[in-house]
Amino acid sequence: MSNVISEANWKFHWRLTESAGIMIYLADYHGRRVLWEASLPYVTIDHQRETLDVKDDPGEVHGPWWVPLGTRTLQGPVRVQSFRGGVELSAAFAAGPYHYTQLWRFHDDGRLCPWLTIYGPGVHDQHTYHPHWRFDFDLDGARDDAFERFEDSRWQRVGQEGWFPYSGEADEHGNVWRQIDAGTGAAVHIRPHSWDDAEVFAIRYHDGEWAPYSPRNAAGSQTFPSAYVGDEPLDGDDVTLWYVAHVHFDQSFPYTAGPWVKVSGLGN
Amino acid sequence: MASSKKPVKAAKPAKSKPKVAASRPAKPARRAVAPDIAQADPTLFDPLTPGEIADALRTLTEDRRLSSMAKVGRYRVICTEPLVVKPPHWMAGHRLVRVVVYDYAADRAVEACVDLDAGVVAHLELTRGQPMLSRDEEALAVSIAMVDDRVRAKLTFGDVPQSTLHYWGRTTEDLAYARRSAAVVFGRPDGHASVVAIVDLLENTVTQVVPAEMW
Numbered sequence: 001m002s003n004v005i006s007e008a009n010w011k012f013h014w015r016l017t018e019s020a021g022i023m024i025y026l027a028d029y030h031g032r033r034v035l036w037e038a039s040l041p042y043v044t045i046d047h048q049r050e051t052l053d054v055k056d057d058p059g060e061v062h063g064p065w066w067v068p069l070g071t072r073t074l075q076g077p078v079r080v081q082s083f084r085g086g087v088e089l090s091a092a093f094a095a096g097p098y099h100y101t102q103l104w105r106f107h108d109d110g111r112l113c114p115w116l117t118i119y120g121p122g123v124h125d126q127h128t129y130h131p132h133w134r135f136d137f138d139l140d141g142a143r144d145d146a147f148e149r150f151e152d153s154r155w156q157r158v159g160q161e162g163w164f165p166y167s168g169e170a171d172e173h174g175n176v177w178r179q180i181d182a183g184t185g186a187a188v189h190i191r192p193h194s195w196d197d198a199e200v201f202a203i204r205y206h207d208g209e210w211a212p213y214s215p216r217n218a219a220g221s222q223t224f225p226s227a228y229v230g231d232e233p234l235d236g237d238d239v240t241l242w243y244v245a246h247v248h249f250d251q252s253f254p255y256t257a258g259p260w261v262k263v264s265g266l267g268n
Numbered sequence: 269m270a271s272s273k274k275p276v277k278a279a280k281p282a283k284s285k286p287k288v289a290a291s292r293p294a295k296p297a298r299r300a301v302a303p304d305i306a307q308a309d310p311t312l313f314d315p316l317t318p319g320e321i322a323d324a325l326r327t328l329t330e331d332r333r334l335s336s337m338a339k340v341g342r343y344r345v346i347c348t349e350p351l352v353v354k355p356p357h358w359m360a361g362h363r364l365v366r367v368v369v370y371d372y373a374a375d376r377a378v379e380a381c382v383d384l385d386a387g388v389v390a391h392l393e394l395t396r397g398q399p400m401l402s403r404d405e406e407a408l409a410v411s412i413a414m415v416d417d418r419v420r421a422k423l424t425f426g427d428v429p430q431s432t433l434h435y436w437g438r439t440t441e442d443l444a445y446a447r448r449s450a451a452v453v454f455g456r457p458d459g460h461a462s463v464v465a466i467v468d469l470l471e472n473t474v475t476q477v478v479p480a481e482m483w
Contacts, residue, residue: 004310013310018347019400025313025352033306036354037313047483062483063442065433065451068400096431096453097461123453123461123480142305142354207353213346213368216436218396219446238354 005080007087008108014089016078019068019213020134021102022091029110032266034188036136038114040102041224042066042215048126064130066215067095069102085109097121103256110263118247119254129247131257132215132225136205136240137188139181139266145239146180147202158202161229165199166192175262176200179239186265196245196257201225205238305354309361312352316365321348324365324382331389334378342372346399351381359383359390368399370448375470398436401450405469406432409450413465416474419454422463427454435466443468443475455480 004013012027012035020039027035046064067073075092082088086107093100099120105113116131139145148155149164150171155178158164170176175189177200192198203225215223225242245257316324325345329338337343351366353359362385369378377399381391401409410429413419430453437445448469455461461480468475 013313015313015315018349023313026308026310036305036308037352060438062478063436063438063444065435066400067431067433072403095433097455098431121460123464123483138305138354205354207357207359213399214397214434216398216434218398219436 005087005089005106007082008085008106009110010087010106010108012106014078014104016071016074016091018070018072021069021093022078022089022104024089024104024114029263029266032140032186033138034112034263034266036138036142038133038135040069040114040116041132041134043069043100043116043118043129043131044215045098045122045127045129047124048128064215067098069093069100086111088113094120097123103258110266112261112263113258114243114261115256115258117254117256122249125249127249129245129249129257131245131247133243133258134225134240135243135261137179138238139179139186139188139263140184141181142205142238144182144236145234146182146236147177147234147239147241148180149177149200150175157235159235160231160233161201161203163199163201163226163229166197173262174260177202177241179241181265182236184265186263189262189264190241190243191260191262192243193245193257193259195255196247196259198246198259199244201229201242201244202234203228203240203242204232204234205240308352308354312361312363313350316348316350320363320365320384323384324348324367327382327384327387328367328369328378328380328389331380331392333389333392337369337371337373337378340373343378344370344372344402344404346370346377346402362386364390370399370402370405372448372470375448398434398448401432401434401469405450408472409452409467409469412467412472413452413454413474416465416477418477419463419465419474422477422479423454424462426456427462428457429453430455430457430461447471449475453480 013025017023020041023039025037044064044066073093073095075094078091088105090103097120101117103115147158174191177190178187180187217227247257346368348367351364365382367380377395377397379393380389383390409432433451435449435451450467452465453461454463464478464483466476
């Protein structure tokens with residue numbers, strides 16, 4: 001199977017990684033570059049104890065754990081399927097009681113869906129999933145980017161790296177964050193799933209700063225991507241975005257986490 | 269790279285390797301550095317061949333900065349994957365390999381960028397970070413847990429290792445807070461988990477055995 005797909009106004013490449021699921025790279029929409037690469041570096045899981053009494057609640061006794069989504073956990077082949085108005089990639093992964101289906105859906109109107117369906121029982125009911133997506137959007141070139149969030153009823157420019165949780169405020173289309181190419185005005189808008197409890201980390205791009213092979217930094221240090229956040233300026237530079245969802249397991253599983261991403265300003 | 273907010277620096281290889289011109293005549297196409305990201309060469313993202321992986325690991329272990337690690341030989345290769353940097357970086361257009369190794373002798377992670385075109389370790393970082401478990405480490409953790417008496421006492425008929433996960437403790441009271449550890453989850457092949465065993469991979473011992481419902 002070719003790893004280059006040209007369909008639904010998109011052209012993109014993909015490959016299965018060792019630990020970050022299906023990676024998409026060099027993606028163009030209407031012949032113009034949108035994405036350098038994007039992947040799902042890790043899904044961490046932590047556990048809570050089941051108690052209704054606040055006094056007896058020990059909090060989270062144990063730390064988190066994770067298993068790579070990649071060649072070692074893949075179940076069956078990566079599938080490429082056309083659907084009405086687009087094309088999608090999907091792959092199933094399993095690690096004991098944790099099961100996932102990773103999806104990349106490309107719509108002909110410029111929407112892109114990096115999603116993860118989570119199912120499987122876990123070791124018990126009280127656990128929370130934290131899927132981490134990493135996006136390196138390069139709209140019409142790597143530099144000259146800006147990052148904005150919707151706050152106080154308008155889009156506001158963010159000057160430097162940081163952590164930007166969803167506060168409940170969004171524009172009329174539900175978008176909360178966006179990355180803009182200052183030269184052409186092309187943009188990618190990010191709309192979180194309303195139940196994702198989502199947050200975005202905006203970080204200046206550095207060469208070789210591909211996703212780490214673990215969220216685990218040194219003992220006592222912040223995990224990734226928090227550990228990347230410094231005070232470097234974003235405006236006019238190359239920006240990398242991490243979208244992190246927090247999904248508590250409950251009876252309504254399976255649950256599909258991940259944002260809607262919409263490209264604008266690149267169409268005909 | 270895990271904490272690479274530093275410029276990528278080229279390093280001298282352990283031995284002189286005149287292989288760029290002599291032994292690799294078939295790579296001129298990759299030498300043409302693209303002027304911008306729109307012209308990036310997609311083949312640079314291709315999976316590594318077995319020969320490229322071997323080349324990268326040989327180059328890494330011959331680097332004199334890692335001579336003690338290579339000599340002691342208590343390390344595990346965690347991962348090797350292609351790495352692509354953007355123009356105008358001087359390594360744009362080069363075939364690069366990202367190698368992650370865990371050095372058990374020094375209890376540290378080694379993260380390197382090997383430039384296969386130049387035959388050098390272009391970037392090297394030694395950290396206390398904890399990369400994911402290698403497949404060998406996963407298998408080792410299972411084998412350690414399977415022969416532990418406390419684990420065996422808690423298993424019921426039909427329980428098998430379901431999965432092995434990279435685990436770290438939340439507080440300093442947990443040994444796994446600062447030590448490389450794995451969680452082996454046992455249970456029925458098609459059912460719920462029954463027991464969780466935490467394995468310390470530095471000492472090759474089981475440090476915790478917890479019924480799954482109590483995890």
